[in-house]
Amino acid sequence: MPKRVDHGLRRRQITDAVCRITVRGGLQAATFREVAAEAGVSVRLVQYYFGTKDELLLSTQRHVAERATGRIVAAVAATDGRPRAALRALLGSFIPVDQESRDNMLVFVALHSAGLVDPTLARPEARQVPDALYETVRSRLQEAAPLPPGVDADLEAAVLVGLVPSLAQGVLGGTYDADQAFTILDYALTRALGRPPGHTGGAL
Amino acid sequence: MPKRVDHGLRRRQITDAVCRITVRGGLQAATFREVAAEAGVSVRLVQYYFGTKDELLLSTQRHVAERATGRIVAAVAATDGRPRAALRALLGSFIPVDQESRDNMLVFVALHSAGLVDPTLARPEARQVPDALYETVRSRLQEAAPLPPGVDADLEAAVLVGLVPSLAQGVLGGTYDADQAFTILDYALTRALGRPPGHTGGAL
Numbered sequence: 250m251p252k253r254v255d256h257g258l259r260r261r262q263i264t265d266a267v268c269r270i271t272v273r274g275g276l277q278a279a280t281f282r283e284v285a286a287e288a289g290v291s292v293r294l295v296q297y298y299f300g301t302k303d304e305l306l307l308s309t310q311r312h313v314a315e316r317a318t319g320r321i322v323a324a325v326a327a328t329d330g331r332p333r334a335a336l337r338a339l340l341g342s343f344i345p346v347d348q349e350s351r352d353n354m355l356v357f358v359a360l361h362s363a364g365l366v367d368p369t370l371a372r373p374e375a376r377q378v379p380d381a382l383y384e385t386v387r388s389r390l391q392e393a394a395p396l397p398p399g400v401d402a403d404l405e406a407a408v409l410v411g412l413v414p415s416l417a418q419g420v421l422g423g424t425y426d427a428d429q430a431f432t433i434l435d436y437a438l439t440r441a442l443g444r445p446p447g448h449t450g451g452a453l
Numbered sequence: 454m455p456k457r458v459d460h461g462l463r464r465r466q467i468t469d470a471v472c473r474i475t476v477r478g479g480l481q482a483a484t485f486r487e488v489a490a491e492a493g494v495s496v497r498l499v500q501y502y503f504g505t506k507d508e509l510l511l512s513t514q515r516h517v518a519e520r521a522t523g524r525i526v527a528a529v530a531a532t533d534g535r536p537r538a539a540l541r542a543l544l545g546s547f548i549p550v551d552q553e554s555r556d557n558m559l560v561f562v563a564l565h566s567a568g569l570v571d572p573t574l575a576r577p578e579a580r581q582v583p584d585a586l587y588e589t590v591r592s593r594l595q596e597a598a599p600l601p602p603g604v605d606a607d608l609e610a611a612v613l614v615g616l617v618p619s620l621a622q623g624v625l626g627g628t629y630d631a632d633q634a635f636t637i638l639d640y641a642l643t644r645a646l647g648r649p650p651g652h653t654g655g656a657l
């Protein structure tokens with residue numbers, strides 16, 4: 250019986266290799282030759298599955314996004330489902346707290362900044378994750394109505410979604426540690442939603 | 454009389470070439486050979502001035518930061534000097550509104566993301582601009598006291614400084630146009646400082 254090849258698994262082995270190489274030396278280190286060596290396959294196979302470097306990077310971006318989405322959905326599901334807890338889990342899942350989440354965020358940042366320069370990488374599908382994040386944050390804010398005076402769910406969602414990549418990169422770059430990043434996030438959530446119920450005043 | 458060489462100018466010609474190449478094809482396109490060709494000098498001269506690629510990128514980062522600082526100081530000086538106007542000029546100067554500011558932000562993003570992967574590029578001096586920005590925003594917020602209830606100058610400064618790179622990248626990537634980015638910034642400023650004096654209610 251001929252061996253069945255799981256093409257999805259093969260493709261993922263290769264995009265995982267792109268991620269590991271990018272973490273070590275940036276996207277520019279991810280040549281077909283290096284990626285093939287890292288994945289333990291032939292250059293010809295990488296070419297067969299992905300054709301061009303752009304296609305390889307787009308697929309990597311898609312795989313990173315899928316993995317991130319999985320983690321985020323699990324983090325939100327583990328909360329009590331109230332808007333504040335859900336928003337904290339959702340937005341906080343971008344803040345690197347261990348090596349795996351650091352690596353994921355590094356790859357994400359590298360691909361995002363490559364996409365700004367290279368229009369091929371900035372295809373509409375690269376916007377699906379940020380757009381979905383914005384919509385989710387906005388609808389969680391709307392669920393939490395009435396919001397404090399002056400809070401507009403649409404604009405507040407843009408502020409929160411805009412803040413999170415900077416916190417994540419601040420942790421990666423050493424400006425903040427994860428605790429400080431969460432302190433800033435909690436402050437922003439309190440400004441958006443009001444003080445958590447049961448809070449008796451004092452410091453935020 | 455021997456011709457006097459302006460080394461500062463020469464160095465800047467070369468780092469300007471790095472910027473132009475980065476805008477067209479990303480940092481990875483900025484090889485010594487390409488940079489020399491773009492600057493109209495010999496590869497040997499690029500090596501003489503900068504030695505390594507890391508040194509070349511660090512110097513480019515420094516030149517981009519100096520130019521940005523000049524633009525920001527001029528933008529703030531052109532305001533009435535009140536906290537809100539000064540903060541809007543300061544933070545708004547990161548939002549790309551024309552080709553030059555787009556290009557500057559692209560180079561900045563490319564260098565920043567390279568610095569996250571390559572620790573050599575993440576030298577302490579690369580933090581001078583963000584640190585100075587944070588301190589300036591924090592002291593402008595303190596000047597604007599009393600701040601609205603719940604606003605903490607330290608944490609609010611972190612939120613505002615964190616928001617701005619995302620707005621800038623949102624404009625670069627096409628998520629927002631510049632007007633939308635300014636609407637979000639104005640909303641965040643109103644939340645931080647209260648409504649501008651003379652405002653008679655209604656939409657922000």
